[in-house]
Amino acid sequence: MLGVLARKSEWKLHRLECQALAGLSKDRQRSLTPSLRLMVRLYLKRRLQNEQVIPTTATDNYNLVEALVDHMSDIDEKQLVLYAQMANLVNLILHLPEINIKEIAQNFSKLACNAHTICDSELRPLGTGLYPVVSIINHSCSPNSFLVFEGRQAVVRAGELIPKGTEVLINYIETAGSTATRQKALNEQYFFTCSCPRCKKVCGLYEDIQESATLEGYRCKDDKCNGLLLRDSDDKGFICQTCGLVRSKEEIKTIASDVKLMVEKASTTLSYGNYLEASAMYRTIEQLQLKLCHPFSINLMRTRESLLKVLMELEDWRGALTYCRLIMPAYKRVYPDIHPLLGLQYYTCGKLEWFLGETDSAIKSLTKAVDVLRITHGTNTSFVSDLLVRLDEARAEAAHKLSLEDG
Numbered sequence: 189m190l191g192v193l194a195r196k197s198e199w200k201l202h203r204l205e206c207q208a209l210a211g212l213s214k215d216r217q218r219s220l221t222p223s224l225r226l227m228v229r230l231y232l233k234r235r236l237q238n239e240q241v242i243p244t245t246a247t248d249n250y251n252l253v254e255a256l257v258d259h260m261s262d263i264d265e266k267q268l269v270l271y272a273q274m275a276n277l278v279n280l281i282l283h284l285p286e287i288n289i290k291e292i293a294q295n296f297s298k299l300a301c302n303a304h305t306i307c308d309s310e311l312r313p314l315g316t317g318l319y320p321v322v323s324i325i326n327h328s329c330s331p332n333s334f335l336v337f338e339g340r341q342a343v344v345r346a347g348e349l350i351p352k353g354t355e356v357l358i359n360y361i362e363t364a365g366s367t368a369t370r371q372k373a374l375n376e377q378y379f380f381t382c383s384c385p386r387c388k389k390v391c392g393l394y395e396d397i398q399e400s401a402t403l404e405g406y407r408c409k410d411d412k413c414n415g416l417l418l419r420d421s422d423d424k425g426f427i428c429q430t431c432g433l434v435r436s437k438e439e440i441k442t443i444a445s446d447v448k449l450m451v452e453k454a455s456t457t458l459s460y461g462n463y464l465e466a467s468a469m470y471r472t473i474e475q476l477q478l479k480l481c482h483p484f485s486i487n488l489m490r491t492r493e494s495l496l497k498v499l500m501e502l503e504d505w506r507g508a509l510t511y512c513r514l515i516m517p518a519y520k521r522v523y524p525d526i527h528p529l530l531g532l533q534y535y536t537c538g539k540l541e542w543f544l545g546e547t548d549s550a551i552k553s554l555t556k557a558v559d560v561l562r563i564t565h566g567t568n569t570s571f572v573s574d575l576l577v578r579l580d581e582a583r584a585e586a587a588h589k590l591s592l593e594d595g
């Protein structure tokens with residue numbers, strides 16, 4: 189019954205949204221950003237709820253939006269002007285006399301630090317949504333909970349046993365980066381300095397500098413030495429922390445700018461769907477990064493993720509499995525044991541291994557995937573049910589192979 193009501197409300201809102209957007213040219217409609225669309229929906233929903241056309245609930249009402257933090261006093265002049273322009277556009281679309289531009293601009297600021305990216309079970313982004321109840325949850329770089337989506341429904345799942353009275357925390361940003369990178373991202377979008385145990389433990393210490401150099405810095409130019417580089421005292425070059433070899437700033441700058449240029453070209457090539465060319469480009473980038481970065485570099489990890497995606501598109505399953513396995517040590521290093529991305533990587537690995545006839549390896553990978561994803565995604569979702577079916581099939585196949593060998 190609840191589902192039917194929710195669908196009816198959704199339909200009424202959708203119809204009103206289509207009517208409101210019909211006044212815009214097709215070009216203008218296409219150029220509307222996700223946050224502009226979300227704002228239009230927010231006001232239309234408020235109108236329908238005020239007119240009691242759709243119900244107001246404890247978790248879905250405009251009063252909850254009013255209570256959200258907006259950080260208006262922290263944003264700069266340029267951003268304020270942009271929000272005011274966006275607010276004018278919303279007003280143009282809605283033609284509602286009671287609408288207040290300042291209030292809409294303030295709501296855009298609220299969206300920036302409260303809205304969530306809605307993802308599918310494999311964490312592919314689908315859109316943006318505002319979930320005021322979820323927005324009361326604070327951030328940690330080593331959170332005890334995860335936000336996932338089941339369709340449009342936001343679900344917060346505990347990643348560990350949370351003692352009574354302990355604050356529930358999720359992560360707002362990609363947590364693979366160094367402390368400095370994470371802090372910068374949180375400061376720029378959410379206006380706070382994170383003091384979670386991961387940030388507090390190491391910030392500014394030598395251990396932290398080493399970690400940044402591993403994840404985001406450069407490596408020794410001697411192929412046989414995997415040492416990290418730190419800037420020398422007169423800032424002319426970088427010194428290997430293992431063998432003491434100096435690598436010139438110029439050499440690093442040249443390779444780094446080649447990599448940057450190639451990454452831009454490869455991503456454009458990929459966006460045109462030219463997978464073969466993109467795979468060649470990403471392999472060149474990988475080779476350059478192997479000369480430049482530490483094996484646990486995040487940039488190298490990202491290049492390999494792109495290669496994995498491209499090879500899947502090209503149906504090069506063997507190549508995809510190679511990259512899936514190459515990525516795994518980096519994931520294990522940057523993500524905790526229970527993390528959706530790690531679980532999904534085990535799942536991809538298991539599916540490829542099974543498809544390529546490596547049944548025993550597939551069983552191991554799928555078992556690890558189940559161990560993680562049953563916690564992050566829940567056991568009663570169709571996504572995890574499918575995974576359990578695959579694991580059963582792989583086990584049945586292994587048993588069958590064994591019985592044939594015995595026979």
Ligand SMILES: C[S@@+](CC[C@H](N)C(=O)[O-])C[C@H]1O[C@@H](n2cnc3c(N)ncnc32)[C@H](O)[C@@H]1O
Pocket residue numbers: 255256257259301302322323324325326327328377378379380381382383384
């Ligand atoms: C989605 S809201 C979270 C709920 C918010 N604390 C509240 O009281 O409404 C995001 C904002 O909360 C604050 N916040 C979130 N996590 C924090 C943390 N770990 N430390 C300090 N402030 C945090 C920041 O101001 C951030 O922009």
